[in-house]
Amino acid sequence: MDTPAPRANIPEFAVSEIAGAIKRTLEESFGRVRVRGEITELKRYPSGHIYLSLKDEAAKLESVIWKTSVGRLAVKPENGIEVIATGRIGTYADRSKYQLVIDRLEFAGEGALLARIEMLRKRLLEEGLFDAGRKRRLPMLPATIGVVTSERGAVIQDIRTTIARRFPRRILLWPVAVQGQGAAEQIAAAIRGFGRLQGAMRPDVIIVARGGGSLEDLMAFNEEIVVRAAAESPIPLISAVGHETDTTLIDFASDRRAPTPTAAAEMAIPARTDLLADLAQTEARLLQLGRALIERARRRLMVAERGLPDLPNILGAMRQRLEDRGERLTLALPGLVQRKRGELGRLAPRLPHPREGIAARRAMLALLQARGRAAWQRIEARGHAAPPLARFSTGPVESLLREKRLRLEGLVARLDSVSFQAVLSRGFALVRDAEGAPITSAASVPPGGRLVLTFADGEAQATADGTKPAPKRRPRDEPTQETLL
Missing domain, CATH: 1.20.5 (Single alpha-helices involved in coiled-coils or other helix-helix interfaces)
Incomplete structure (x- = not known):
């Protein structure tokens, strides 16, 4: 049976004492260390601190990045990427825990970088950011070319030289850091800034360029913020990052990919000589x-x-026929009018004057009146022998006679107003030639022609000595005198 060792040989510590001793031992033994592992269980807190774990196949190390160190990190921590974390070992006595306080992060070799890039590429591909349907055509001859690159170095000089040689255009440079901490944010801000410009300052095409470098140097162009800015740019965008063998994620999101900055300038602007x-x-x-x-x-x-008929001859014949008929029509109408006027002139004297009809009707009326009075006298003389006839009234007969007399006088007045003899009685005369045709124009009277003048009370013979134009009359408001016919 074992016996316990003497208590005097085992030191006794308080909890805080042993915790402090362990803390001092760890911190003094390790100091600053570099730890390789895969980031997992990453959590960001509102305070700005980041808590995570580094793991490998056999173990896991809890770690923390204080807020003051987050902004200085060259690598943005994400779950699933393999990194090399630099920091110091610290303990948390309240929970008897130790942890790595990280102040620097870097990718654990190109393999880790490529794995991270591939993971992001697949995710963005599934979102459709790399679809061919999103690609736009470059403008034929842009007036302004926007360039996102460093203001120092050979890249911007190559672009300026190439554009000046091919077809001088205005270049608008947005200087940015192309690698290191904050480079991705600056590049994304420049792309979005060009898209917000308006008017003459707005470029027609954007070139995002950088010279060659290692995979880690080009990582800013693989960041999600840059890739999304390129995909969402309202202006056509050309990516020219690294050398011809280098490929970054911005190349998948851009509208065109150029192997070098010089090739991007050639792609953006055609050569004047070629045009x-x-x-x-x-x-x-x-x-x-x-x-x-x-x-x-x-x-x-x-x-x-x-195959066409002889149009000129056809048109000539039709034109001649039209002119012939037009001339015949021109001659026929005045002759017809002249003949009708002659017939009217010859018939006019033969027509009985309305006064003759009126006189005959008046004579008939007087005869009827005389017969009526004689009959009435006989009726009165016989009144004593025929009493019934004495009661006969003459009122209706006299009323009928008055009505007929008034109507007859109205007709007489209307006939007098439209009769050409009434016109002659006002001092006018009817002029006819020797054949009896009425003459209506002085130009139609030949010199020495015989004329017959008809007045209200008879006719007279006359000879035309010549013609002269009628004097011009001043326009008057009252109506003109009507003609005889």
Whole structure:
């Protein structure tokens, strides 16, 4: 049976004492260390601190990044990436825990970087940021070219030289850091800033460029914030990052990818000489095509012309026929009017004057009145022999006679107003030639022509000595005198 060792040989510690001793031992033994592992269980707190764990196949080390160190990290911590964390071992006595206080992060070799890039590429690919349907055509001849790169170095100089040589355009540089802490944020802000510009300052195309470097140097162009800014840019964007063999995620999101910054400038602007040569070739082709079209049209016209009737002769005959009928019509109408006027002039004297009809009607009326009075006298003389007739009333007969007399006088007045004899009675005369045709124009009277003048009370013979134009009359408001016919 074992016996316990004497108590005097085992030191006794208070809890705080042993915790402090362990703390001092750990911190003094290790100091600053570099630990390789995969980030897991990452948590960001509102205070700005980041808590995470580093693990490998056999163990896990809890770690913390204080707020003051987060902004200085070269690598943004994310779950699943393998990193090398630099810091010191610290203990948390309240919970008897130890942890790594990290103040620096770097990727654990290119393998870790490539794994992280591939993981982000797959996620963005599933979102559709790399779809070919999102790609836009570059403008033919941009007036302003925006460039996102460092203001120092050969990249911007190569771009300026290439554009000046090919076709001078205005270049608008947005200087940014192209690697290191904060580079990704600056690049994304520059792309979005160009998209917000308006007016003459707004570029027609954007070039995002950087020279060659290691995978870690190019990591800013693999960051999600930069890739999303390129995909969401309202302006067509060309990426030219690294050398021809380098590929970054911004290349998948851009509208065009150039192997070098110089190639990006050549892609953005055509060469003036190439444009002039293309223009000359196009002009020559258009002229040749125009001549061919004209020649084919001329041949078709000649073929069609052979099948057409002789239009000039047809038109000439129709025009001659039209002129002949027009001349005949011009001569026929005045002759017809003249003949009708002659007939009217010859018939006019033969027409009985309304006064003659009126006189006959008045004589008839007087005869009827005389007969009526005689009959009435006989009736009165016989009144004593025929009493029934004495009661006969003459009122209706007299009323009827008055009505007929008034109507007859109205007709007489209307006939007098429209009779050409009434016009003659006002001092006018009817002029006719020797054949009896009425004359209405002085120009139609030949010198020495015989004229017959009809007045209200008879006719007179006259000879025309000549004609002269009628004096011009001042316009008057009252109506003109009506003609005889």
